[in-house]
Each structure stands twice: as C-alpha cells, then as structure tokens.
Amino acid sequence: MAVSDFTMLVRVSGQPEALQVFTDAQADEANQYAASTGGSVVPLPLAPPSGYTADSDGTLHPAPPPGPTCTGMVYGPDSDHGAAS
Numbered sequence: 001m002a003v004s005d006f007t008m009l010v011r012v013s014g015q016p017e018a019l020q021v022f023t024d025a026q027a028d029e030a031n032q033y034a035a036s037t038g039g040s041v042v043p044l045p046l047a048p049p050s051g052y053t054a055d056s057d058g059t060l061h062p063a064p065p066p067g068p069t070c071t072g073m074v075y076g077p078d079s080d081h082g083a084a085s
Contacts, residue, residue, distance in 0.1 A: 004058075012039035 005023050010033050012018035018037055021044070022030040034041050048054045053063050 007044050009042050009044060010034045010037070010039040011042055012037045 001023075006021040007024045008027065008030050009019060009021045010030055015037075018039065020030075020033060022033075030041050033039065045058065048060055051063050052060045054060055
C-alpha cells in the first residue's frame with residue numbers, strides 16, 4: 001500500500017496520537033472510528049498550506065511572490081473611462 005492510497009483521515013481534537021488514515025474501501029471503518037472517538041473524517045489529499053503550492057506528485061514548494069501591480073491605477077486597461085466621446 002502506498003501513501004497515495006489513503007483517501008481520508010480521522011482527526012481527534014486534542015489527541016494527535018489518535019490520528020488514523022483510511023482508504024476508500026475502509027470508509028465504513030473510518031466513520032465508525034470517528035464516531036467512537038469523537039473525531040472527524042477529513043478527505044485527502046489536503047490542500048497545500050498557505051504560502052505553498054504542490055507539484056503533480058504532491059511535493060510542496062513556496063508559492064511565488066505576487067506579480068507586480070500598478071500603484072495608483074484606478075481603472076483597468078480595457079476601461080473606456082476618460083476616453084474621448
């Protein structure tokens with residue numbers, strides 16, 4: 001079994017040692033475990049953390065900085081505001 005086979009995890013608030021992962025075939029077990037521990041089922045894969053992007057293989061990389069902005073620009077380049085009428 002590979003890590004990519006896991007499609008959900010059960011997270012139990014305040015008990016990180018109680019975390020368990022499950023496959024699609026184990027969905028009933030995941031729901032039973034969540035019910036018995038007061039946990040919640042979380043679908044996988046998780047979104048990358050803020051400030052990161054993921055490659056197709058799941059490798060995390062810092063997100064590129066935002067592109068340049070036009071300081072003071074009020075209207076977009078396609079605006080006809082101020083055009084001669």
